[in-house]
Amino acid sequence: MENFKYPSSPPSKRMRGAETIDSEGPYRLLYCSSKGDTDGVVQELEKGVEPNLADYDKRTALHLASCEGCTEVVVLLLEKGADVNSIDRWGRTPLSDARSFGHESICKILEANGGIDPVGLDSQIPCYTIDYSEVNMNDAILIGEGSYGEIYLVKWRGTEVAAKTIRSSIASNQRVKNSFMKELALWQKLRHPNIVQFLGVLNNCNRLIFLTEYLCNGSLHDILRKKGRLDPQTAVAYALDIARGMNYLHQHKSHAIIHRDLTPRNVLQDAAGRLKVTDFGLSKIAQEKDVLGYKMTGTTGSFRYMAPEVYRRESYGKSVDVFSFALIVHEMFQGGPSNLADDPEQVADKRAYEDSRPPLSSYVYPEPIRILLQKCWHKNPDFRPTFEDIILELESIQDKFQTTEPMPSRCRCSIL
Template sequence: MNTKEGGGSASLLGTEGKAGEAQGGGGSSSSSPASPPSLCFSPSAGSTGMGSTERQREKARVSRTSLILWHTHQNDVAAVRKLLEEDPSLVNARDYDSRTPLHVASLHGWMDVARCLLDYKADVNAHDRWNNTPLADAEGAKKKDMIALLKTHGGSSFGQNGSHFEPKQVPPPLPNKCDWEIDPSELDFSSSTIIGKGSFGEILKACWRGTPVAVKRILPSLSDDRLVTQDFRHEVNLLVKLRHPNIVQFLGAVTERNPLMLITEYLRGGDLHQYLKEKGSLSTLTAINFALDMARGMAYLHNEPNVIIHRDLKPRNVLLVNSSADHLKVGDFGLSKLIKVQNSHDVYKMTGETGSYRYMAPEVFKHRKYDKKVDVFSFGMILYEMLEGEPPFSNFEPYEAARRVAEGHRPVFRTKGLHPDLKKLTEECWHADMSRRPPFLEILKVLERIKEAMPPDHPLSYFVTKN
């Protein structure tokens, strides 16, 4: 557990620099208090076989749909109004989950945006994929003013009152008694320090039974929020199942009292983001060893039939065990998804703009269906950063960097003397076609071959220079 790109903290805490989070208007960081909005758009029927003109029109339509949903989420009424002036039909634009701009505005309580949408004749009783109306969303989020506004415009309440964020049934509550339930009195915060902070809580270094630990603590005011607790329990249920040397170890949780807390091991070395910021480009040996640790952890997560897709792999979520920086672990599973695969040929794909922009796979940014290969793409971007000593597209803001990737651009290698096989592996990992990206088990084999082929008397750190 650690801070996120842009200064936020774990996904459950409402992080910055992440897809779908509000950067203006004082809004929530996601379409629910703990999940990015489902800004994903379905191509029109018959889009295959279209001519170039039709494809351009379809691309423009998807782009405009993305924009109005995004600006609605950002509570940017001026931008929403401008789009509607140009194309009034956008008022009822829909994403993959059939959610309209009014659904988004209603969930967050964005009154001015909602009034603007209603002025342009938004369908006040539009049903999303889970049969929820905007009023059902407003009621689920307890937005009293929005509820009153929608009712005056003929809004009706249908659906599950906002419980639409996951198509699958919400798992049952955790058992009252379990071997990992921690009594909060055992946690010593007398000399604690904050190591991460966000909209929904904070991460602190504390002490548990004499051992330094990292504690993700939900704000007491949100510990009774159904959607926050739902995501908290999801992360706990996931972490309980994980046991691997390259995965941050879950130690326990406080689920029976407020505030809710999740406790993991505390890693003294900090995160890879800070390490790279201080060290710059890494030697070939260090880059290989770091990459091996990450790939081992990710290969464990991607093991079938129970595949865990991390969905937010980036340097801030890769932690150094100690100050010697000789061992890494993958952490922060707030956005991870556990997918059951019946056989190795199953297609298990999801949609939604989820994760951190700078390391985001193009299919995610473009709201296409995706699978576990999004993690391979992020791994490739991290490998580039370790070799080059700077983040991919460091001269662009995160969102613009993701846009460039979606347009087909990739970071430029500027360091001379890079190991050609490492460069080739990086390029394979960030391939535009996710089916052509190698799985982590294959990545491990390649990294091991590169390491073994190095001369034994060589320090394994090439002399490199920048252009």
């Protein structure tokens, strides 16, 4: 499952980089549980640390011990009153984690203590595999770099597809590799016009490579870099594409899929001019182990598009994607980030602690767009609209644009 470095206290206002583990802090219980350190767990519990202490992703010591296969710690925590059915941010219980990583003895212990697995088959469905011989990686053309590795253009059964390689630092860690496979197995079940289609994982190869549909027009980042500011009609049409894809993810059953790394680079355009969201759900496990333990996912995603609560390492929900969405829409009207020359982490810091937001000139942003953006990047996550609400507002704005002047062709707008 996810890799974390547990802090002993909330980060300071001007924190830079990951914290070191405080061996005396209460979060040491989580660290010791993940390491199978029974004596350390006993020491923390004797200090009065609650057995159900959770990190900001709602993952308890029992979650971590279960996914790491630490049987003695699991038994100890249950004896000390740990909640066998505590649910983390992704709707997973300790039993869900134990099943995902094949720890059968721990599964039996958890089930004997009333453990349930609410995600059910999502924990166990294998990822669709494609024989390595079907794709000639020697002829692959490098077309870019993603969050997790390089991206190549290859042919599979006569069709051009994208092959995404995972960094060796991730793929070589079997536990993290299993987490990727679990997320990809979920991705393969998703079907939506504004979601990039997952095709499968190559087997019998030394690297972890998965295939997705290839979108020939590149990313929204590429579009903005080449075209600059988009006309309002096109910007709204693109915003609707993104919002519809994100709404599909957020309404996924049995639990929502939070992207956590929604940026212009993770929005691609197909030949028809439609935008599609990609690389969702993978960011939470794309963290590398370090020598001290685990890195927190507070730095997950790109700083420039990061919601304040994520930067502050606070509990968060689906509205983090709404915040990122607002910044993307802002860029489409302006032609790029307003603070491109500034250090991305400093930008995130000011947004998190000084409530800084990009300017909204009335010359560039129509009034209904300004109002919508202000709602979407509200400092209180509870006050941000859902993507379902955003779609309704954008459709209303689009209708008003269409009554004042003709809507430009989507195909013509998509030409790079």
